[in-house]
Amino acid sequence: MHLQGFFVVLALSVALPCGAGRDLMQASYTDADIFNFALNLEYLQANFYSCGAYGKPVNNTLGGPTVLGCVKGNYSDAIQGIFENCAVNELDHVAYIQNALGSAAVPQPVINLTAVSTGANAALGTELCCPPFSYAANDLAGMVTAFLFEDVGVTAYNGAAPLISDKTFLSDAISIGLIEAYHAGIVRDMVFNMRNDLDPYGIYLGSAIDAVSTLRGTVSAAATGAGNFADQGITIYGTENLIPSGAGSLAFARTPTEVLAIVYLGNASQPGGFFPNGVNGIIQG
Secondary structure, three states: OHHHHHHHHHHHHHHHOHHHHHHHHHHHOOOHHHHHHHHHHHHHHHHHHOOOOOOOOOOOOOOOOOOOOOOOOOHHHHHHHHHHHHHHHHHHHHHHHHHHHHHHHHOOOEEEEOOHHHHHHHHHHOOOOOOOOOOOOOOOHHHHHHHHHHHHHHHHHHHHHHHHHHHHHHHHHHHHHHHHHHHHHHHHOOOOOOOOOEOOOOEEEEHHHHHOOOOOHHHHHHOOOOOOOOOOOOOOOOOEOOOOOHHHHOOOOOOOHHHHHHHHOOOOOOOOOEEOOOOOOOOOO
């Protein structure tokens, strides 16, 4: 009974309130189906931070294909510490979900971390070259990529609240969502303080961050036709914006389709980007 309730709580973290909740419920997905969708996203984040911190993918109990583009980051002590901390948290999430699902857990799909170069090119409207953009190159590149992932994670987890029926397990979902929010807050503060630093391509970090936010929101808004932009950069009218939020200072949220459109780098129905063969499990774009 405990695991079933937990599946409902954590797995629904990939949904959006109101209309999106109806979409998921009408599709009649099982708790395990939804939970496995969340597991795919945890695989991605865990491997990103593990590769950046240690130069190797996570060692999860179900194994999986070799992670493409797994390179240790050339980071300062401060950024290295952030990557190590986040790697521990995300690997713990992977292990927890795998253990909860047992034999129903999907294995890790093919993950391509070199897709960050494609994403950066799309966001900035130019080809960053010689060398291509890599999350491992330096502090600025590592933080831009962390920014790409973390805000998406927070918007996904926020969708759980209106769909949870078993309040006993609400605290579990909130706890995991708060960890993602802590990550996002740290990253946003770091990139704001580094916003006037120039990267090797002659682009100010602040401009790169705002470009990533705009691309994320545009892709999200187009994914379902609902116009759910659900994004903000690190400044609003020149003022620091550590806490992205909508009306009433409520946190943004996204549907699985909107999330997939972002991590596929464009179209939720066409695998690509960070998941070249798509995510594993029943829930697809």
